[in-house]
Amino acid sequence: MPYYAVAKGRSAGVYNSWGDCKDNVSGYSGATYKKFDTQSEAQSFVSQRSEGGSSSRSSGGGSYGGSSYSGGGYSSYGGGYSGSGSGGNSSAKAEKIYVDGAARGNGRNDCPQxxxxxxxxxxxxxxxxxxxxxxxxxxxxxxxxxxAELHAVKHALNDIQNEHASNPNSSKSYEIHTDSTYTKNSIDNWANNWKNNDWKTSSGSNVANRDLIEPTHGLYNNLKDSGVPVELVHVKGHSNNEGNDQADRLANQGADQMR
Structure with a gap:
């Protein structure tokens, strides 16, 4: 069974389910966590990344020790990896994937490039x-x-899923960077409420782009439930961010190819 080690979160420790782990790291700035196959490795991850003292409690049959960590490991954006750990199966720096969409004459033309x-x-x-x-x-x-933005995120998530399927023991983490607050909020924040409301908005209207949001949200959650550290990160558009600028360039190349 998998063990989820939380070295920095709302409550540090080793958990037996992704749901418990997620409750402790989701939205927590600088969260440090990782999935392991054995409890001893998970406990080692927590203890090696603790700056002082230890404690032990039980959570779903597991135990944990340690408190906080600032010397590398998963951090920022609710769990993206931004440093290098030294424990078992240490991960490399998070892979940053930049996505963007383009629609020329968006809102004006019936079928914009x-x-x-x-x-x-x-x-x-x-x-x-x-x-x-x-x-x-x-x-x-x-x-x-x-x-276009939603398709780009879905494309990146499919890439991650395929990579994880070919190397399921990898502890690699991912950050998908988008300059669309709508896209990030749709997948990260709003989709659960819409799903619970039979895909209706608070005003009772049908959710726009449900055909894309629902499967993309499902893919995103499936990866997280499998212990794959993946986060959506919002970046400011047209702010001399090289990755975002290159994604914008590719999006426009895609638009050029539309027939």
Whole structure:
């Protein structure tokens, strides 16, 4: 069974379920956590990343010790990895994936040239520029910037899922960077409420883009439930952020290819 070690969160310790772990790290700035196959490795992760003292309690049959950690490991954005740990199965720095969408004449044209971009780094074969016509029936579903952004996030999550499937023992972590607050909030914050409300908004109207939000939210949660550290991170657009600028460039290349 998996063990989830929380070295820094609302309550440090070793937990037997992702749900308990998530409750302790979700939204917690600088959270430090990791999934292990054995309880001893998980406990070692917590104790090695504690700055002082230890305690022991039980949580779902597990025990934990330690309190806080600031010398590397998972941090910021609710669990993205930004340093290097020294415990068992230590992870590399979080892979940052930048996504963006483009819809020219968004809100004005009936079928604007649209596309999305996914950027991993210079010369990376996974970099993608995709026209929206390749993933949507644009004759029936109007292309929008919001749909392009959601498709980009879904693309990145599918990449992560495929990578994890090919190497399930990897402790690699991921950050998906988007300049769309709508996209981040739809997946991270609003989807659960919409789902519980039969995919209706608070005003009773149907949730726009449900056909994209629902499976993307499901994929995001499935990865987290599997212990894959993945977070959506909002970045300011057009602010000389190299990754975001390159994703924007790829999104426009995708839009150029739309037919």
């Amino acid at each position: 649209s596309g999305y971009g996914v950027y991993y780094g210079a010369g990376d074969s996974r970099n993608s520029a995709v026209p929206l016509s390749a993933v949507d029936n644009v004759s029936q579903v109007k292309p929008t910037n919001q749909r």
